[in-house]
Amino acid sequence: MKIAILPGDGIGTEIMAEAVKVLNVLDLKFETESALVGGAAYDAHGHPLPEATLNLAKSADAVLFGAVGDWKYDKLERQFRPEQAILGLRKHLGLFANFRPAICYPQLTHASSLKPELVAGLDILIIRELTGDIYFGQPRGRRVAVDGHFPGAEEAFDTMRYSKPEIERIAHVAFQAARKRNKKVTSVDKANVLETFQFWKDVVTEVHAQYPDVALEHMYVDNAAMQLVKAPKAFDVVVTGNMFGDILSDEAAMLTGSIGMLPSASLDKANKGLYEPSHGSAPDIAGKGVANPLATILSAAMMLRYSLNQPEAADRIESAVQAVLSAGLRTGDIWSEGTQKVGTVAMGDAVVAAI
Amino acid sequence: MKIAILPGDGIGTEIMAEAVKVLNVLDLKFETESALVGGAAYDAHGHPLPEATLNLAKSADAVLFGAVGDWKYDKLERQFRPEQAILGLRKHLGLFANFRPAICYPQLTHASSLKPELVAGLDILIIRELTGDIYFGQPRGRRVAVDGHFPGAEEAFDTMRYSKPEIERIAHVAFQAARKRNKKVTSVDKANVLETFQFWKDVVTEVHAQYPDVALEHMYVDNAAMQLVKAPKAFDVVVTGNMFGDILSDEAAMLTGSIGMLPSASLDKANKGLYEPSHGSAPDIAGKGVANPLATILSAAMMLRYSLNQPEAADRIESAVQAVLSAGLRTGDIWSEGTQKVGTVAMGDAVVAAI
Ligand SMILES: CC(C)[C@H](C(=O)O)[C@@H](O)C(=O)O
Ligand SMILES: CC(C)[C@H](C(=O)O)[C@@H](O)C(=O)O
Numbered sequence: 001m002k003i004a005i006l007p008g009d010g011i012g013t014e015i016m017a018e019a020v021k022v023l024n025v026l027d028l029k030f031e032t033e034s035a036l037v038g039g040a041a042y043d044a045h046g047h048p049l050p051e052a053t054l055n056l057a058k059s060a061d062a063v064l065f066g067a068v069g070d071w072k073y074d075k076l077e078r079q080f081r082p083e084q085a086i087l088g089l090r091k092h093l094g095l096f097a098n099f100r101p102a103i104c105y106p107q108l109t110h111a112s113s114l115k116p117e118l119v120a121g122l123d124i125l126i127i128r129e130l131t132g133d134i135y136f137g138q139p140r141g142r143r144v145a146v147d148g149h150f151p152g153a154e155e156a157f158d159t160m161r162y163s164k165p166e167i168e169r170i171a172h173v174a175f176q177a178a179r180k181r182n183k184k185v186t187s188v189d190k191a192n193v194l195e196t197f198q199f200w201k202d203v204v205t206e207v208h209a210q211y212p213d214v215a216l217e218h219m220y221v222d223n224a225a226m227q228l229v230k231a232p233k234a235f236d237v238v239v240t241g242n243m244f245g246d247i248l249s250d251e252a253a254m255l256t257g258s259i260g261m262l263p264s265a266s267l268d269k270a271n272k273g274l275y276e277p278s279h280g281s282a283p284d285i286a287g288k289g290v291a292n293p294l295a296t297i298l299s300a301a302m303m304l305r306y307s308l309n310q311p312e313a314a315d316r317i318e319s320a321v322q323a324v325l326s327a328g329l330r331t332g333d334i335w336s337e338g339t340q341k342v343g344t345v346a347m348g349d350a351v352v353a354a355i
Numbered sequence: 356m357k358i359a360i361l362p363g364d365g366i367g368t369e370i371m372a373e374a375v376k377v378l379n380v381l382d383l384k385f386e387t388e389s390a391l392v393g394g395a396a397y398d399a400h401g402h403p404l405p406e407a408t409l410n411l412a413k414s415a416d417a418v419l420f421g422a423v424g425d426w427k428y429d430k431l432e433r434q435f436r437p438e439q440a441i442l443g444l445r446k447h448l449g450l451f452a453n454f455r456p457a458i459c460y461p462q463l464t465h466a467s468s469l470k471p472e473l474v475a476g477l478d479i480l481i482i483r484e485l486t487g488d489i490y491f492g493q494p495r496g497r498r499v500a501v502d503g504h505f506p507g508a509e510e511a512f513d514t515m516r517y518s519k520p521e522i523e524r525i526a527h528v529a530f531q532a533a534r535k536r537n538k539k540v541t542s543v544d545k546a547n548v549l550e551t552f553q554f555w556k557d558v559v560t561e562v563h564a565q566y567p568d569v570a571l572e573h574m575y576v577d578n579a580a581m582q583l584v585k586a587p588k589a590f591d592v593v594v595t596g597n598m599f600g601d602i603l604s605d606e607a608a609m610l611t612g613s614i615g616m617l618p619s620a621s622l623d624k625a626n627k628g629l630y631e632p633s634h635g636s637a638p639d640i641a642g643k644g645v646a647n648p649l650a651t652i653l654s655a656a657m658m659l660r661y662s663l664n665q666p667e668a669a670d671r672i673e674s675a676v677q678a679v680l681s682a683g684l685r686t687g688d689i690w691s692e693g694t695q696k697v698g699t700v701a702m703g704d705a706v707v708a709a710i
Contacts, residue, residue, distance in 0.1 A: 083547050113584050114468050131504065134515060138502065140550045145518045149487065155518035156554030160489060163500045163510035192438050195495045199511030225580070225602045226609035229468050243545075247580045247602055254581035
């Protein structure tokens with residue numbers, strides 16, 4: 001087994017070092033190979049996703065990804081910006097199914113913005129389609145408007161689109177995931193306005209016929225943004241498109257109060273995947289040794305379970321993280337009165353010790 | 356002055372009756388004329404926005420709108436569904452600037468999902484562009500895909516677009532609104548992925564040069580969805596496109612806990628406007644006399660202030676609503692232990708009495 005290690009920018013290198021340390025004590029047979037990605041790759045090679053990095057990711061059995069991005073790249077042309085690396089990896093590896101669990105860890109309930117009774121025990125799974133929608137739809141660009149409110153004016157445009165097989169495959173992923181959970185899927189759309197999402201709703205309903213044991217509800221995206229705030233525990237599996245999923249998965253992650261703890265997986269049709277923390281590269285705290293490595297460590301656990309067929313090893317990591325939290329260790333982002341503040345390396349060491 | 360009264364469906368007629376009652380005690384010179392809209396208009400005339408209703412709205416100085424929609428219309432072809440009425444009114448009246456205040460009323464802080472310290476005193480203004488973006492962009496429809504992941508498959512598509520003058524005029528509205536508030540604008544985009552919103556960001560930045568006294572920050576939509584949960588009070592004026600504004604304004608409204616209380620205004624370039632509560636038609640409680648009429652009553656106040664140049668009358672309504680809340684009267688949606696539960700009519704009567 002080969003794991004591609006792509007630390008990236010900002011806190012990426014620090015948190016990745018801890019995840020690799022944890023993987024190394026598990027006594028599994030795998031090799032790792034690292035490569036630059038994002039701003040770090042641009043600095044060294046002039047491109048955020050160099051050919052060699054992409055080839056490594058393609059040849060590996062799984063990719064563990066840190067985070068990319070820094071304000072210093074904001075002025076670059078779009079194609080050279082760090083986030084193009086993650087978009088490129090999703091596209092070239094065909095990672096169409098993004099799993100973003102929004103879990104409120106019992107030890108961290110107080111860290112949520114929401115009242116404790118609304119989030120205690122929260123465990124929802126957002127499944128976001130990741131290679132279609134307005135993220136990749138062509139045509140896009142700038143031009144002179146020929147119609148609309150100001151014909152003759154300069155305008156910019158993008159194309160939202162979904163084909164039937166794209167919707168079908170993500171719907172199957174969602175219904176199958178719900179079968180292993182509480183058997184309920186909420187499909188989020190904007191069928192009252194968008195042709196794309198009326199089609200989405202129709203196709204999801206069609207696929208649902210094959211899963212009579214799973215309940216399906218449809219919800220408009222604006223209502224979903226509200227219901228997540230009002231009663232997040234009413235959800236089980238949420239499935240939606242790339243753009244709506246970007247917004248709702250971040251909203252849900254922040255609602256938990258545990259965003260420094262949340263892993264994510266992006267899978268292709270053969271369950272090969274890229275695993276990354278749900279949080280970003282946090283350039284403001286990079287290099288200070290204070291970042292929370294647990295989301296990356298838990299991403300490594302997800303990788304062992306989904307792509308590398310090592311569920312026991314995944315369990316061992318997850319139990320160790322629970323033990324460390326229960327022992328009261330906290331990085332700054334999740335610290336509260338009465339718990340012990342530790343840095344990135346100490347947190348990683350504690351997980352290793354607990355394993 | 357002529358006010359068009361469009362009650363609509365569900366609780367629309369009940370809440371509108373209270374708003375009209377309140378307007379009538381103000382001793383102002385205006386005439387009102389009512390018309391059917393939404394499902395009610397479809398039932399009577401076969402179209403959710405009949406010609407006569409549209410003409411009334413066009414000829415009036417302002418439109419007071421209740422709410423539209425009911426599950427029983429879900430199976431209709433899109434063009435006949437109730438929400439097409441609101442989209443049609445926005446388009447035909449040129450209502451490009453949607454003002455959605457997200458206010459946490461001091462008497463209702465406890466009703467929020469958020470911890471009280473995060474929302475107490477919250478007062479932000481979301482300005483959503485309302486006649487452009489993917490809501491109205493052409494082309495849109497279904498076709499056979501010629502490229503993408505599954506060439507040859509059936510697909511649906513929509514077009515996101517913004518022209519320079521469309522962005523400029525909404526940016527001016529936002530900067531001018533901020534001048535009357537805390538002089539800060541957050542422009543929400545997705546410039547890292549979408550051509551349309553890179554252009555949005557560029558044009559907003561350009562317009563900002565004319566408002567050196569107002570601070571401008573740019574934020575990605577996914578981050579905005581998070582920051583609204585984490586620290587809503589950090590915002591003052593938020594300006595964004597039609598689609599992102601739909602999602603974020605609903606999220607923000609729900610965060611306040613006061614959604615049954617929130618009015619909204621949709622204005623054209625001459626400040627003629629349509630005013631409606633931020634909540635929907637709530638068919639589940641329609642006809643029961645329990646709906647909260649305050650958002651509609653406060654929408655009437657906004658109408659007096661923005662379109663009818665009657666700021667004192669607007670103040671009188673708003674003070675009366677405050678008085679009624681302070682006296683402890685609550686409809687079911689905002690009721691809590693120790694306050695007095697009243698129905699729709701009693702709430703309207705109480706506001707009238709307080710005036
Ligand atoms: C960095 C950006 C392009 C990306 C996205 O929008 O998908 C990020 O927000 C995410 O959710 O992984
Ligand atoms: C009913 C629907 C078309 C509408 C919208 O999406 O704009 C509604 O959600 C709103 O925000 O007024």
